[in-house]
Each structure stands twice: as structure tokens, then as C-alpha cells.
Amino acid sequence: MITSTLATNKTEFRKYLEQLKVKNKRIFSPDEVEYLADNDGFEAVELKQEDESDEEFLTLFSTWLHERPQQTGHIDYYILLNLRTGEQLTSEQYEYMERNVAECFETNHGWLYELNDRLRFRLRIRLICSNKKSFRRLVRKDWRNGIDITEQ
Numbered sequence: 001m002i003t004s005t006l007a008t009n010k011t012e013f014r015k016y017l018e019q020l021k022v023k024n025k026r027i028f029s030p031d032e033v034e035y036l037a038d039n040d041g042f043e044a045v046e047l048k049q050e051d052e053s054d055e056e057f058l059t060l061f062s063t064w065l066h067e068r069p070q071q072t073g074h075i076d077y078y079i080l081l082n083l084r085t086g087e088q089l090t091s092e093q094y095e096y097m098e099r100n101v102a103e104c105f106e107t108n109h110g111w112l113y114e115l116n117d118r119l120r121f122r123l124r125i126r127l128i129c130s131n132k133k134s135f136r137r138l139v140r141k142d143w144r145n146g147i148d149i150t151e152q
Helices: 010-019 030-037 054-067 091-100
Strands: 002-005 041-048 074-082 109-115 124-132
Touching: 010 030, 010 041, 030 124, 041 054, 054 091
Parallel strands: 074 109
Antiparallel strands: 002 041, 041 124, 074 124
16 A cells, blocks of 8 residues: 655645546535635545555555544544446445544544546545644524624
């Protein structure tokens, strides 16, 4: 498995999100790009399959996730799984991902995109994380003008 970082600053991260397309259609809307890029922390990593089987590759991805430092705060994460043309995850592979990958992100929200629109010989996973450290589950608003008064 080969790992590479795809974005190291906010500008690169924003450009990376904007260029992600399937059949010339953007994966993320401009509002989603704005939300994801305007957070306190971000990460975009790509993992490529080498000589391992599909199951071994998914296991290595899960192991890699468990070994990296756990992030705190509210994290929105996206897994873009590039499959071979016409392929989909089997129900066993999906259950494995749901069980072993989702637990690395605690109660945060994640989305899995199965992309199978191109001719590929090896699997590729792109993990996109957006960390909102100051995210609050309940925000206090002044009913008269809609201003956030949580910190006052």
C-alpha cells in the first residue's frame, strides 16, 4: 500500500476539493467546499493498492487508520473508494468498513463514495477529513437578531 498526502495548506485543500469530479461533475458543491475548507484542521490522503488482494488492502487501510493519532473535535470524513469499472463493495466488505473504519472516528459523520466510472486495475482510497475543533452541538442564538450568544 502506498500512502501520499494530497494537500498541506488551506489553498491546496480547497483546490483539491474543487477538482474532484466523476464524469465531469463535481463531487462537492461550492457550499460543501466552503464548509470543509473553512475548518480548523483538514487532511487529504490517498492510499493505493500494490500487490495485495482487495481484502488485504481494506485491512491495511483499517490498520493504518487505527495506528494514526486520533483527532478530537467534530470531524466530517469522506472516503472516496475508487473501484474497478462496474465493481461495487460486497456486503461483507461494506460491513467490514462500517465496523472497523467508522470506529476510528467515534460519533462523527462519514460518507463513503464508491466510484467505479473508470478503467482501473488497482483500488485507491482517498480519505478527506475536515476537523472543526470549535464545533458545538448546541449553539445559543438571540431570538431577536439571530446572533450566536454562546460565548457571551
